[in-house]
Amino acid sequence: MQNIKNFINxxxxxxxxxxxxxxxxxxxxxxxxxxxxxxxxxxxxxxxAARQALHGEWGALTMEQRVDLLYGVANExxxxxxxxxxxxxxxxxxxxxxMTHAFIPRGAANFKVFADVIKNVPSESFRMDTPDGRGALNxxxxxxxxxxxxxxxxxxPFLLMTWKVGPALACGNxxxxxxxxxxxxxxxxxxxxxxxxxxxKGVFNVIHGFGPDSAGEFLxxxxxxxxxxxxxxxxxxxxxxxxxxxxxxxxxxELGGKNAGIVFADADFDAAVDGIFRSAxxxxxQVCLGTERVYVERPIFEKFVNALKDKAEAVKFGRPxxxxxxxxxxxxxxxxxxxxxxxxxxxxxxxxxxxxxxxPEVPAxxxxxxxxxxxxxxxxxxxxxxxxxxxxxxxxxIRPFDSEDEVVQLANANDYGLSTxxxxxxxxxxxxxxxxxxxxxxxxxxxFLRDLRTPFGGSKQSGxxxxxxxxxxxxxxxxxxxxxxx
Ligand code: NAD
Ligand code: 6OD
Numbered sequence: 001m002q003n004i005k006n007f008i009n010x011x012x013x014x015x016x017x018x019x020x021x022x023x024x025x026x027x028x029x030x031x032x033x034x035x036x037x038x039x040x041x042x043x044x045x046x047x048x049a050a051r052q053a054l055h056g057e058w059g060a061l062t063m064e065q066r067v068d069l070l071y072g073v074a075n076e077x078x079x080x081x082x083x084x085x086x087x088x089x090x091x092x093x094x095x096x097x098x099m100t101h102a103f104i105p106r107g108a109a110n111f112k113v114f115a116d117v118i119k120n121v122p123s124e125s126f127r128m129d130t131p132d133g134r135g136a137l138n139x140x141x142x143x144x145x146x147x148x149x150x151x152x153x154x155x156x157p158f159l160l161m162t163w164k165v166g167p168a169l170a171c172g173n174x175x176x177x178x179x180x181x182x183x184x185x186x187x188x189x190x191x192x193x194x195x196x197x198x199x200x201k202g203v204f205n206v207i208h209g210f211g212p213d214s215a216g217e218f219l220x221x222x223x224x225x226x227x228x229x230x231x232x233x234x235x236x237x238x239x240x241x242x243x244x245x246x247x248x249x250x251x252x253x254e255l256g257g258k259n260a261g262i263v264f265a266d267a268d269f270d271a272a273v274d275g276i277f278r279s280a281x282x283x284x285x286q287v288c289l290g291t292e293r294v295y296v297e298r299p300i301f302e303k304f305v306n307a308l309k310d311k312a313e314a315v316k317f318g319r320p321x322x323x324x325x326x327x328x329x330x331x332x333x334x335x336x337x338x339x340x341x342x343x344x345x346x347x348x349x350x351x352x353x354x355x356x357x358x359x360p361e362v363p364a365x366x367x368x369x370x371x372x373x374x375x376x377x378x379x380x381x382x383x384x385x386x387x388x389x390x391x392x393x394x395x396x397x398i399r400p401f402d403s404e405d406e407v408v409q410l411a412n413a414n415d416y417g418l419s420t421x422x423x424x425x426x427x428x429x430x431x432x433x434x435x436x437x438x439x440x441x442x443x444x445x446x447x448f449l450r451d452l453r454t455p456f457g458g459s460k461q462s463g464x465x466x467x468x469x470x471x472x473x474x475x476x477x478x479x480x481x482x483x484x485x486x
Contacts, residue, residue, distance in 0.1 A: 001031065001033060002023075002032065002033040002034070002185070003036075004033050004035040004185065004188050005036045005188070005208075006036055006038050006042055006205075006206055006208055007191030007194075007204070007205060008045050008046045008049055008205050008206075008207070009045070009046075009049035009201045009202045009205065010194075010195055010201030010202065012188075012191065013036075013042070014036040015037050015039050015042050015208075016039055016041045016042050017039040017042075019036070019037040019039065020035060021035050021037055021208075021209075023091070023181075023182075023184055023185075024332070025090065025093065025369070026092060026093035026329045026369060027093045027319060027320075027329055028365065028366060028368055028369050029333065029368040029369055029370070030368075032090055035181070035208050036208060037208055037209045037215065038208055038209050038215040038218070040218045042207060042215075043176070043215055043219050044218075044222065046176045046206075046207050047147055047176055047205075047222050047224050047225055049201070049202035049205055050147040050174035050175065050202055053174045053200055053203045054144070054146060054147060054174045056200070057200040057201075058172070058199075058200045058203045059144075059172070063119070063172075064119075066115075066118075066170070066172060067118065067170070069197060069198060069199055070111045070112070070114070070115040070169060071112060071115055072197035073193055073194065073197055073199065074111040075108075076197050077104070077111070077190075077193060078108050080189075081100075081104060083189060084099075084186055084189060085100055085104050087185035087186045087189050088157065088158055088183075088185070088186050089321070090185060091154075091157060091182070091183040091184070091185045092157070092328070093320060093328045093331075093369070094283055094284070094320060094328040095325065095326055095328055096321055098282065098328075102156075102159070102448075103156050103157075103158055103159045104158060104159075106162075107158040107159055107161075107186075110159075110162035110163050110167075111162065111166045111169075111170075113166070113452040113453065114169075114452075115166075115170050117453065117469055117470065118167075118170040118473065121473055123140055123141065124140040124479075125138060125139035125140070126138045126139075130485070134485070134486045135486045136486055137483070137484045137486060138481055138482070138483045138484075139482055139484075140479045140480065140482075141479070141480050142473065142477040142478070142479055142480075143172070143477060143478050144171050144173040144478075145171070145475075145477060145478055146226030146227065147173070147175070147176065147224060147226050148164075148173045148175050148176075148225070148226065148227050148228070148229060148476065149175075149176055149220060149222070149227070149228040150165055150168065150175050150178070150229050150230075151177075151178050151216055151219070151220070151229070151230045151231070151232065151240065152164070152177065152178070152180060152187070153232045153233075154179075154182035154183040154331050155283060155286040155287060155288065155331070155392075156283065156287070157179060157183035157185075157187065158190075161177060161179060161186070163467070164231070165177060165190075167472035167475075168476050169199075169204070171472075171477045172477075173227075174202060174205075175203070176205045176206075176219055176225070177204070177205065177206050177207070178206075178207050178208070178209065178215050178216050178219055179206065181210050182331050182332055183331075184208050187206050188206055188208075190204070191204065207219065211236060212239070217239075217243070220239075220243040220244065221243045221246070225249065226250075227249055227250040227252075227475070228240060228243075228250075228251050228252075229251070229252040229253075229467075229475065230251065230253050231253075231288075232255065233255065234256045234461045237253045237255050237463075237464075250475065251465070252457075252467055253463045253464040253465065254288070254456075254457060254458060254467075255288075255418075255458055255462050255463045256288065256392075256416055256418070256461065257288050257289060257290070257390060257417075257419060257462050258292055258293060258388065258415075258416045258418075259279075259290060259292065259293065259416070259418055259419045259420060259421070260291065260294075260295060260410070260411040260414075260420050260437075261276045261279055261291035261293070261295070261396075261420070261423070261447075262294075262295050262411065262420065262421070262424075263276065263295070263296045263300070263423045263424075264297045264422075264423065264425075264429075265298075265299045265300045266424055266426055267424050267425060268425065268445070269300065269303070271423070271445065272304070272423035273307045273308055273311065274311075275421060275423060275445070275447050276291060276421070276423070277308060277311045278447060278448070279421055279447040280292070280294070280308075280394065280395070281315070281327075281374050281394045282448070284327065284329065284330055284393070285374070285391075285393045285394030286392055288392075288418060289441070290392075291396055291421060291447075292390070292391060292395065292396050292397070293396065293410075293411075294308075294396050294398040295398075295407050296399075296400055296401070297400070297402070298400040301398075301400040305398055308376060309354050309376055312355050312356060312374040312375075312376060315374055317329075318362070318363075318366070329370040329372075330371075330372055330393065331370065332370060335370065335392070335393075336370040336372060338391075338392075339393035339395070340359075340372065342385070342386050342389075342391045342395070343356075343357050343358070345386055346377050346380070346386045349380055349384045349385065350379065350384075351377035351378070351379055351380050351384070351386070352378045352379040353376075354378055355373070355376050356372075356374050356375030356376060356394075356395070357373065358373050359371055359372055359373065360372070372393060373394075374394040374395070375394065375396075376395070376396060376398060377395070377396070377397045378397065378398050378399065380399075382399075382410065388414060404429060404432075407433075408436050408437060412437060412438050414460075415460055415461045416458070416462045417439045417459030417462045418439055418440055418441070418458040418459075418463070419441045419442070420434075420437045420439050420441075420443070421442075421444075421446070422443070422444050424445070427444070431444075438459050438460060439462075440455075440457045440458045440459055440462065440466070452468060452469065453468065453469035453470075454468050455467075455468050455469070456468040457471075
C-alpha cells in the first residue's frame with residue numbers, strides 16, 4: 001500500500017495534524033493508498049513557501065532559464081511515462097490506452113507548449129501624439145499574478161492539473177495544487193519530477209485533502225493566494241467564487257456540462273456512430289466535454305439508435321491492463337450511487353431504456369468495484385431531469401429532430417454551455433450552426449481534439465474565462481502599462 005504525502009517547499013511531508021484518509025481502487029474498492037491530509041497550518045506553509053519562491057530563486061530566473069526548466073519537466077514526464085500511466089490507472093481504473101494516448105502525453109505537452117507560448121508572445125505598444133509634438137510611447141509588460149491556487153477534479157487528473165500548472169509556471173507564478181481526494185497519485189509523482197529537474201523549492205506545492213472544511217477551502221480562503229484556477233462542478237465553483245471575492249482574487253473556472261451531439265442524415269454514418277460512442281462513453285462517461293444529449297435527424301434515427309446500442313453492448317469490462325477489456329468503472333462508490341440514482345430516475349420519468357440501466361456482471365474479484373453499464377435512453381421530454389442535469393456517467397438520451405433551427409434551439413435549451421459535436425457532410429451548415437450554438441467549443445465531425453494554443457472554456461454555467469495559448473497568459477499574468485515621454 002502506498003503512503004502519499006503532501007509536497008511542500010520541495011519536500012514530501014505528512015500533515016501537521018497527523019490525519020490520513022484512504023484512497024480506494026475504483027476496480028475493487030480496496031484501499032490502495034493512505035493519503036496524508038493537509039490541515040490549515042500545512043496549507044499556510046505551502047502558500048508561504050510559494051510566496052517565498054516567487055520573490056526568491058524562481059523570481060530571479062530569466063524567462064529562457066524558466067522555459068528550459070519546463071522543457072526539462074516535459075522530458076522527465078516522458079522518461080517516466082510508465083510510472084505516470086501506472087499511477088493514473090491505479091487512481092482512476094480506466095483503460096491503459098486512455099492513459100497512453102490521451103491523458104499522460106497531454107500532461108507533458110502542457111509544459112512544453114506553454115513554454116513555447118510564453119517565449120513567442122509579442123508585447124503591446126502604442127505611440128501617441130503629445131501637444132509638444134515629441135510624442136510618447138506606451139508599452140505593456142507582463143508580470144506573474146503571484147501565488148496561484150490550482151484545484152483539480154478526478155476525471156482526467158494529470159491532464160487537467162498540468163493544463164493549469166504548465167501555463168502558471170511558464171508565466172513565472174508559483175503554485176499550490178490541491179488534487180481531488182479521489183486521485184492523489186500523479187500530482188504527487190509530479191513533485192518528484194520537479195525536484196529531479198531542479199525546479200526551485202516552493203515553486204510547485206501539493207496539498208492533499210477534501211473541499212469544505214479541509215485543504216480545498218483552506219487554500220481558497222488563504223489571503224496570500226493571488227488567483228484561483230478551478231476545474232470541477234458548477235456548485236463548487238460558486239463556493240470558490242465567494243471565497244475569492246474576499247481580497248478581490250481573480251478566478252478561472254472550467255465547470256460542468258450537458259453537451260449536445262448532433263447527427264444529420266447526411267453524416268458519414270459509421271464515423272458519426274463511432275464519434276458519438278466515444279463522446280458518450282470514453283472514460284466511462286466521466287468527461288466534462290462528453291455527450292449526454294444526442295439529437296439525430298429523423299430519417300436515420302432508428303438505425304443510429306440500434307448502431308449505438310450494438311457498440312454499447314459490446315464493451316468489455318475489466319482491469320486497465322487486461323488486453324481483453326476496454327471499459328473501466330466509475331471513480332467511487334459515491335459517484336456510482338449518483339449515476340445509479342439517475343438511471344432509476346430515467347425510468348420513473350418514462351424513458352425507454354434502449355440498453356443498460358444497471359450494473360454489469362464482472363469477475364468476482366472486481367465485484368466490489370464501481371461498475372455500471374453504458375446506458376442509452378429514448379422517449380423523454382426535454383424537461384426530464386436526465387436530459388437537463390449533468391450526470392457525468394456513461395449514458396445518453398437520444399431524440400429525433402427535423403430541422404436545423406429546431407436542433408439549434410434544443411442544443412441551446414440548457415443552463416450549461418461547454419461543448420457540442422456536429423456530424424454532417426454539409427460543412428456550410430455546420431459552420432453556420434457553430435456560430436449559433438452557445439458553447440465554448442464546437443467540434444465538427446470530431447470530438448476531444450484540441451490544439452493547446454486555442455481558447456478553452458465554457459459559456460453560461462460551464463465556466464468563467466478562457467485558458468489555452470495566449471488566453472492562459474491573460475489569466476496567469478497581470479499586464480502593466482509603462483508610458484515614456486519621448
Ligand atoms: P468537484 O467540484 O466535486 O471537485 C473538484 C475539486 O474541488 C476537488 O479537488 C475537490 O476536493 C475540490 N473542492 C470541493 N469543494 C470545495 C470547496 N468548497 N472549496 C475548495 N475546493 C473544493 O468536482 P469533481 O466531482 O472532482 O469533478 C467532476 C466535475 O468537474 C463535473 O461537474 C465535470 O463536468 C467538471 N469538469 C469540468 C471540466 C471543464 O473543463 N469544464 C473538466 C473536467 C471536469
Ligand atoms: O482539452 C483540454 O485541455 C481540456 N481541459 C479537456 C477537459 C476534459 C474534461 O474532462
